[in-house]
Amino acid sequence: MSNNNIETSLENSSKTAVKRILTGITTSGIPHLGNYVGAIRPAIESIQNSNHEAFFFLADYHGIIKCHDPALIHESTKAIAATWIACGLDPERVTFYRQSDVPEIPELAWILNCSCAKGLMNRAHAYKASVDINVENDVDADQGVTMGLFGYPVLMAADILMFNATHVPVGRDQIQHIEMARDIAGTFNHKYKPLFMMPNAVVDDDTPLLTGLDGRKMSKSYGNTIPLFGEVNPQLSAEKQMHKAIMKIVTNSQLPAEPKDPDDSAIFEIYKAFATPEEIADMRAQFAAGIGWGDAKQALFEKINNEIAPFRARYEELMANPKELEEILQMGAEKARRHSRKQLDKARRAIGIRPLAKLK
Numbered sequence: 001m002s003n004n005n006i007e008t009s010l011e012n013s014s015k016t017a018v019k020r021i022l023t024g025i026t027t028s029g030i031p032h033l034g035n036y037v038g039a040i041r042p043a044i045e046s047i048q049n050s051n052h053e054a055f056f057f058l059a060d061y062h063g064i065i066k067c068h069d070p071a072l073i074h075e076s077t078k079a080i081a082a083t084w085i086a087c088g089l090d091p092e093r094v095t096f097y098r099q100s101d102v103p104e105i106p107e108l109a110w111i112l113n114c115s116c117a118k119g120l121m122n123r124a125h126a127y128k129a130s131v132d133i134n135v136e137n138d139v140d141a142d143q144g145v146t147m148g149l150f151g152y153p154v155l156m157a158a159d160i161l162m163f164n165a166t167h168v169p170v171g172r173d174q175i176q177h178i179e180m181a182r183d184i185a186g187t188f189n190h191k192y193k194p195l196f197m198m199p200n201a202v203v204d205d206d207t208p209l210l211t212g213l214d215g216r217k218m219s220k221s222y223g224n225t226i227p228l229f230g231e232v233n234p235q236l237s238a239e240k241q242m243h244k245a246i247m248k249i250v251t252n253s254q255l256p257a258e259p260k261d262p263d264d265s266a267i268f269e270i271y272k273a274f275a276t277p278e279e280i281a282d283m284r285a286q287f288a289a290g291i292g293w294g295d296a297k298q299a300l301f302e303k304i305n306n307e308i309a310p311f312r313a314r315y316e317e318l319m320a321n322p323k324e325l326e327e328i329l330q331m332g333a334e335k336a337r338r339h340s341r342k343q344l345d346k347a348r349r350a351i352g353i354r355p356l357a358k359l360k
Contacts, residue, residue: 022165032225256292
């Protein structure tokens with residue numbers, strides 16, 4: 001079979017077989033509303049009432065690329081694991097694991113590194129952005145750039161290819177990484193043997209990207225997030241923390257009774273992510289009638305709280321019982337390693353690393 005036919009065969013296999021969905025969340029912060037709306041809720045909904053295989057993981061090795069605070073990495077891992085479970089992820093239904101508990105993944109990343117072109121990494125958006133900032137500031141182009149940042153796409157490719165994931169839900173800013181994973185898989189398949197399927201990026205244009213408290217995209221790096229279940233060891237309850245954050249959303253100076261443009265309001269944008277079409281239409285009418293900003297924020301809080309409140313008790317129970325979380329993660333790691341051990345052995349043998357002879 002020619003290499004072109006091999007790649008076509010693998011491509012067709014990934015489209016016709018049962019979907020194998022893989023998604024991860026980086027453990028470098030406490031889960032916020034944007035994580036829930038953009039990743040957690042749609043991921044859980046996508047596997048309900050389906051026969052698709054699903055792999056959900058805590059990307060702690062990715063977390064240390066930018067976060068060098070060991071305590072934050074540890075607390076974030078616990079909080080994110082508790083969040084997924086509290087929000088309805090069934091660890092019996094899916095393979096839910098911590099990336100660092102599957103040592104075959106970084107080993108596969110090294111194997112892939114050895115056939116991945118440096119030029120491909122040079123084109124990665126995150127690396128180029130760091131270089132551009134350095135050049136603008138008239139310092140060495142690679143100042144502050146670690147090999148972790150530079151080689152991030154290879155580790156992500158190993159996450160995906162280890163399990164031959166066919167569908168990877170991502171935001172538009174992550175599409176390039178899926179394309180790189182396909183390139184890396186194709187290079188290996190061509191150079192050695194057809195081992196890896198071509199993953200497909202799944203981008204849901206209907207999934208909202210929430211605006212943060214300051215009007216920019218909601219992001220941990222901007223410090224403008226609304227905590228989903230509150231900060232670790234808080235002074236206020238999780239519900240009061242959420243209420244306080246929502247009341248900080250930046251608005252303009254329009255007074256009550258003045259008609260307001262809902263399409264230019266972060267309050268309305270976030271509200272839409274939690275409301276029914278009928279509720280959205282009613283809120284739009286209230287904006288046109290001049291709802292006060294305080295009343296709009298209170299309505300937003302109540303709408304979000306109605307959905308999130310039922311999850312809080314389970315979240316707090318898990319956070320208070322890390323042993324249960326660890327047991328869940330270890331169960332998931334063993335499930336993941338049933339796949340990863342076999343896949344790594346195939347990759348090793350393909351490159352010539354195998355026993356010299358059978359021993360009795």
